[in-house]
Amino acid sequence: MIITVPRMGNICLAAKAFFEALHIHYVMPEKINKQTLLSGIALSPDEICLPFKILMGSYMDCIKKGADTILITGSCGPCRFGEYCELQMKMLRKIGANVKTIVLDAPREIGKQELLRRIGLISKASPLSSKQKLLALRQAFRILSLADSLDEKAHMLAGYEVNKGDCKKMITDCYEETEKSQKPDEIQTILTNCHQKMNNIKTDTSKKPLRIALIGEIYSMVEPFANLFIEEKLMNYGVSSSRLITPSWWVKDLIFKPFKLNSMAIKRAAHSYLPYNAGGHAKESIGHAVLCQRKNFDGAIQIFPLGCMPEIVVKAILPVIQQDKDFPILTMVVDEMAGEAGYITRIEAFLDMLEARRRRRGVISA
Numbered sequence: 001m002i003i004t005v006p007r008m009g010n011i012c013l014a015a016k017a018f019f020e021a022l023h024i025h026y027v028m029p030e031k032i033n034k035q036t037l038l039s040g041i042a043l044s045p046d047e048i049c050l051p052f053k054i055l056m057g058s059y060m061d062c063i064k065k066g067a068d069t070i071l072i073t074g075s076c077g078p079c080r081f082g083e084y085c086e087l088q089m090k091m092l093r094k095i096g097a098n099v100k101t102i103v104l105d106a107p108r109e110i111g112k113q114e115l116l117r118r119i120g121l122i123s124k125a126s127p128l129s130s131k132q133k134l135l136a137l138r139q140a141f142r143i144l145s146l147a148d149s150l151d152e153k154a155h156m157l158a159g160y161e162v163n164k165g166d167c168k169k170m171i172t173d174c175y176e177e178t179e180k181s182q183k184p185d186e187i188q189t190i191l192t193n194c195h196q197k198m199n200n201i202k203t204d205t206s207k208k209p210l211r212i213a214l215i216g217e218i219y220s221m222v223e224p225f226a227n228l229f230i231e232e233k234l235m236n237y238g239v240s241s242s243r244l245i246t247p248s249w250w251v252k253d254l255i256f257k258p259f260k261l262n263s264m265a266i267k268r269a270a271h272s273y274l275p276y277n278a279g280g281h282a283k284e285s286i287g288h289a290v291l292c293q294r295k296n297f298d299g300a301i302q303i304f305p306l307g308c309m310p311e312i313v314v315k316a317i318l319p320v321i322q323q324d325k326d327f328p329i330l331t332m333v334v335d336e337m338a339g340e341a342g343y344i345t346r347i348e349a350f351l352d353m354l355e356a357r358r359r360r361r362g363v364i365s366a
């Protein structure tokens, strides 16, 4: 078995560590770039959302590199994601791609037995004992959490750093190093050391940088190419940012979901604005905006792919939050036609407006 997992932020890093530990050959997808998107567009229906096209492009890249099995997650939720795996499998068959797809879905949708059978397909390809496999899984999750919290730290500290660019350089170097490494223990050590180095970055806590919450569709949140590298841009502007949705958050949310104990604070914060399930991570977007307003963030930026159904519902609700809470929110819709220059102009205008708002408030309170 030569397996691959779609590129989705830090998930690939954890997947690499996991499959290396299991002694299963793993194909690391290339960083998403314009070419990945173009080859995905060529195979995908026009109207489908951007993540579908990016993933198709990424699969093609991995198939060319020898992958014969693709591991993806499914969902029977109310948005198009529920159709993704079926449609993608059909398209891969249509072009004659010699690849097997393993779809991991919630037990309530496919039944416990079926889920175990699908996990067994991967498990039997590894020569390790069950205990060793579980330890490998635990380490992969540890790596995922370390990478996500490193990002979180860097994106927040960027507003306070004394030497501009320190945080960005630190995470860029760190990920370059992890890309080169194949051994799970080594990857974990690199990430742990980077945390240490990040703690030693010179910061000035008297600075009052703008603080922005990033909310929106999950793929646009976790995959930098899909949000046109917004976090990097905000770091360049010296703005601190925070995003709730990360791969490790998603795994924890999935574990606690069957017990209805997942993301309680977020759901409570969202309830008065969106009491129903609108699919995707609509509730999380609303809840995170409300919570960040309570934590005195300056504003929020919502990002989602064109035609994303759950986030269109969120977009309709955000103006109410904006008015109720006096909390500025900018919405950015991305698709393959999105021009970077227009995108940057809108972000800069939003940041200027937030700065002006702060100054005005200062004058009023004085």
Ligand code: SF4
Binding pocket: 049, 050, 051, 079, 080, 081, 217, 218, 219, 280, 281, 305, 307, 308, 309, 310, 311
């Ligand atoms: S959440 Fe939005 S972008 Fe993602 S699959 Fe569903 S409709 Fe598409």
